[in-house]
Amino acid sequence: MQPNYVNYQQDQSLLWKGIMAGALAGAALAMLDRETRNTVMHQFRQMGRRSAVIVNEVRSNPKETTLMLKERIQIAAASGKELMEDLKSASAHIEKIKQSGMEAVQNLKDTGMEIKEAGMELKEIGHKAGEAGHQIASGTTTTSAMPPAERKETLPGHSQGI
Numbered sequence: 001m002q003p004n005y006v007n008y009q010q011d012q013s014l015l016w017k018g019i020m021a022g023a024l025a026g027a028a029l030a031m032l033d034r035e036t037r038n039t040v041m042h043q044f045r046q047m048g049r050r051s052a053v054i055v056n057e058v059r060s061n062p063k064e065t066t067l068m069l070k071e072r073i074q075i076a077a078a079s080g081k082e083l084m085e086d087l088k089s090a091s092a093h094i095e096k097i098k099q100s101g102m103e104a105v106q107n108l109k110d111t112g113m114e115i116k117e118a119g120m121e122l123k124e125i126g127h128k129a130g131e132a133g134h135q136i137a138s139g140t141t142t143t144s145a146m147p148p149a150e151r152k153e154t155l156p157g158h159s160q161g162i
Contacts, residue, residue, distance in 0.1 A: 030036050058065045
């Protein structure tokens with residue numbers, strides 16, 4: 001397992017070296033253009049001026065700068081904490097919606113099965129009704145389909161003489 005990890009690290013190293021070499025070559029080619037060179041030089045000068053202002057501010061007012069940085073960090077931390085709470089809340093809402101959707105799908109499946117079963121029962125009733133209609137139309141009836149009085153049978157609990 002170790003040789004694979006070493007090969008992986010070497011591949012990653014070569015990849016980053018290639019990316020850096022490509023970036024440097026691209027930057028060198030871009031610097032051949034006069035307008036690009038002027039823009040880069042202008043941006044570096046502005047960055048140097050800003051850095052000098054920040055260094056002078058820290059030198060002249062170290063406590064104020066420190067307090068300002070602490071305040072900004074606290075604001076950023078509070079914003080981050082609030083963002084995390086909002087994300088947790090949103091995640092909980094999404095989970096509730098997901099659960100509701102899953103319950104709705106299950107309810108639809110259950111309802112579909114109930115409708116299918118009711119349809120099967122109706123089909124069976126229709127089939128029996130069709131058979132009865134066919135028997136009535138043809139004039140043939142089985143004794144089990146006739147009412148008990150016509151079959152000359154007694155109902156349970158009744159004597160034959162009554």
